[in-house]
Amino acid sequence: MGYSLNIDNMNTVIKKWSESYLIYAPKCFEGGGTFSDTDVVRYGQIENVEEIVFNKKSDFSFKEVLLPISETLFYFTEDSVKEADERKKKAIIFLRSCDLHSVRRLDEIYLNNGFEDYYYKRLRENVKFILLGCKSSFENCFCVDMQTNKVDSYHASIDYDGESFLIDNKCSDFENDFENSFNKKQDVIPSYVTENHVKVNIPDNITLDIIKSKMWDEYDSRCISCGRCNFVCPTCTCFTMQDIFYTDNGKAGERRRVWASCMVDGYTDVAGGGSYRKNNGQRMRFKVLHKVYDYKKRNGYHMCVGCGRCDDICPQYISYSNCINKLENAMKEVNEIES
Amino acid sequence: MMDLNTKQLKRNAFRVTKVRGYTASRIRVPGGHMQSKYLVMLHEIAEKYGNGTIHITNRQGFEIPGIKFESMPEVNKLLQPIIEGLDINQSDKGQGYSAAGTRNITACIGNQVCPYGCYDTTNFARKIEKAVFPHNLHFKIALTGCHNDCAKVRMHDFGIIGMTMPQYDKDKCVNCGACVKKCEKKSVNALQTVNYKVERNEGKCIGCGECVLNCPTGAWTRSKEKYYRLTLLGRSGKKNPRLAENYVKWIDEESIIKIIKNTYDYVEKYIDPNAFEGKEHIGYIVDRTGFKEYEKWALKDVKLPEIAEVSTTMYWNGIKY
Known part of the structure; x- marks a missing residue:
């Protein structure tokens, strides 16, 4: 109505x-x-x-x-836990x-x-x-x-x-x-956008070979791994856990979960001191492909919703949509190496 | 036969130059920022009455050399729209600048442009200019947007450094570590991580805003109030050049203006009556009277914000010959 x-x-x-x-x-x-x-x-x-x-x-x-x-998910002390x-x-x-x-x-x-x-x-x-x-x-x-x-x-x-x-x-x-x-x-149809200034082209032929493209390298130096793109993104869902023991009573504490960012240091740290994606370009690659490739493989539609907030916020003026638009050439580049 | 009162023309912001018969006109630009149309007017003066050149002064003003002394009245006429346009206080319209002792108030570009700037340096500079000019006493005042001190305010009698009181919203903090790292590397290492959240050492913090600038979630924000650090009595010069010392941390605009105005009263009372051309660095006067006497005058009727931290003892070092 x-x-x-x-x-x-x-x-x-x-x-x-x-x-x-x-x-x-x-x-x-x-x-x-x-x-x-x-x-x-x-x-x-x-x-x-x-x-x-x-x-x-x-x-x-x-x-x-x-x-x-x-x-905060729950509080704990000695034998009891409270949600x-x-x-x-x-x-x-x-x-x-x-x-x-x-x-x-x-x-x-x-x-x-x-x-x-x-x-x-x-x-x-x-x-x-x-x-x-x-x-x-x-x-x-x-x-x-x-x-x-x-x-x-x-x-x-x-x-x-x-x-x-x-x-x-x-x-x-x-x-x-x-x-x-x-x-x-009165009849109301909510207004909606029919055209954006920014256009993206996500090629259908992306394969994992795209990892080898040189396109990711420029982000090694351009990106400062601050994670703003993740934090403003309405679809980023990663979190990490923190167990806290209160400083004035170490027998009581709480478990919290907080947002995590795949661009920020520490995200890929594993036991033994390993870290999978050290270079910012590789972090960018992981993020971009998750939004417009991996997620779709599993769920049938893209994760990215095109809000563009990552572009709005990046202090280094890195454009994610522009990065998407490089994927087609990157596939050509890696296919040429293969053949 | 040229008969000139050099004392008078100096107070009118003209100069006695090494070239006999020729002067230079000095234009003050409080805060070092102005509409570009004034450059066209300066160009006109330099072309018509000067030698076609303009010097950009150390104090962010302009100096037009090669002007004949007899052209001073015409130059003053041409200066009038600039003086009015920059809202410079003036006792006699059309007569040029009413004083030159209190120097142009300089400022870095501040928060109108610079991401680090904690306040609008130009506007505050203009506000101080309105409060203190014209005055013949030799006062140097400079403003800078943040503790980077690009404006080198510690070389001035009054140095004003912008600060923000960082506000921390724990619930928005993801422990990314950006603030802690930047504070350690670029500033004073006032932050540390405790239980995955950040604690700020209030005594150490200089309010530079690096935490706010680097926080990706907006957990750190700026205080509504703008704060400053006031530094005192730096100077260059022959006798004892020295850098200003910190006086008040977390001071407000109004108190700064009041302290500067109070200092005029103090100097009028204690300046060496035999000072050459009535010009003596405030620092030397304070050396003579002792800082406590100065402070008595400076803080008269000043209501500092509650959080203001005032240095109780002040010692200056610098080079002594």
């Missing part, structure tokens, strides 16, 4: 929601940017619709809501089409990849998604080529035309809230 709401009515709905949900949306943190006097757009809880940033891509994705950056409490309320997440597509990837890894991840599941089950329509492409987006520009799996969608909020609601739980507060009923 489609609705049009003015700001006051939209805020009435949000206020109603906040009784039973934590509401997360991309919002502007003034002065929160890396550099002095710069802002950052990232996910946080909102209380009214004016806080939602509609006209910019968020620097970080919604991922941290479903998959906290640092999450960390789960979030007290259900959650609503405002997110764009590419990000909603990435939820499918997160589910694939955490729910369907052999066993269900308990901690992910308990957060995931209690989440509803509200699609933020995209009127036009942002810089570095390539959702159209990744086929993530359109999406149906939202509970509700929201578009802002400068005056009103246009809603397409599919969720029975929300129905009363909108029915009580709408200004107008």
Whole structure:
């Protein structure tokens, strides 16, 4: 059902929601940017619709809501273990089409990849998604080529035309809230991007021989292995474990899991002091091929959703989409060596 | 027959040069940043009244040499749009600069451009300029965006170094180690990893922002408030060139301006009455009165932020002949 709401009515709905949900949306943190006097757009809880940033891509994705950056799993002391409490309320997440597509990837890894991840599941089950329509492409987006520009799996969608909020609601739980507060009923199709400036070409003929290509070498020196590309990515799912013994009582502690990055030192460290991918170029190769090759072999669709945040954030101006576009020539290069 | 009051023309930001009959005009550019249109005006002065050359001064101003003394009034007229455009305080419109003793206030490019800059150096420089100029006392003030001190503020009476108070959100930290490594290699080694999270040694930290700059998850952010380190009484020169010493760490803008203004009162009271051309480095005056007496004047009515750390004793070294 489609609705049009003015700001006051939209805020009435949000206020109603906040009784039973934590509401997360991309919002502007003034002065929160890396550099002095710069802002950052990232996910946080909102209380009214004016806080939602509609006209910019968020620097970080919604991922941290479903998959906290640092999450305590349980507490332990002597013979007992206590599981960390789960979030007290259900959650609503405002997110764009590419990000909603990435939820499918997160589910694939955490729910369907052999066993269900308990901690992910308990957060995931209690989440509803509200699609933020995209009127036009942002810089570095390539959702159209990744086929993530359109999406149906939202509970509700929201578009802002400068005056009103246009809603397409599919969720029975929300129905009363909108029915009580709408200004107008109308058909709403969430806006979506039909063309990006950035185009990517992922060749069909990639084989493992591509590892031998020289294309990876330039990243040895260009990349600083900071991991920003992983941390902003809505589909990166790696984590590592930390067992902590509290400093003032070594008999008590907690187990945490925190995000890990395949670009950062230590990721491939193994017992005995070994480390599999020392060169940054090889780390780049691993990451890129995971996003547009390995994952697809197993699951039938690409992991990358084309949000372009990795390009947006890279302090060394390394473009991941440009790297993808080098794969075709790299395959030619390695096939020539072979023949 | 040329009859000139050299004392007066110097105070008008002209110079007595080695070439008899010719002067040079000095243009102040607070914060070292301006609209490029003013370069065209300077070009016009140099072409019309000078020898067609312009010197970029050590203090980020300009000096136009080869001007005949009798052209000074015309030059002052042409300087007027520059003086007004750069918002320089002036006692008599159209009469050029009203003083020259308090030198141009210099600044590195700051956070308008530089990733390391912790504040807008140009704007703060302009604010100080508004507060202290025109004045005939010989004061040198310089601002730099961060502890790299590209502006070499420790060579000045007042050195202002930008700082940020790092804010740490434990829940966003993934223990990648970037901040700890960068702080150790590039800064003062104030961070250490404890239980996979980071602890900051507050005493050691110089607020350079390397942790914020290198944090890939935004666990480190900058404080809303801007802070500074104020360094005192550095100088070059013949007698006893020396670098400035740290005075207040985590000081705010307002207190800095107040301390500088208070220092004018102190110098007026204690400057050597026989100082050559009324010009004496503040440092020599403080050597004479003792630092405690200076501090009494400097901190008058100053309300430092609670976190400010004030050096209780100040000793300068440097080269003594």
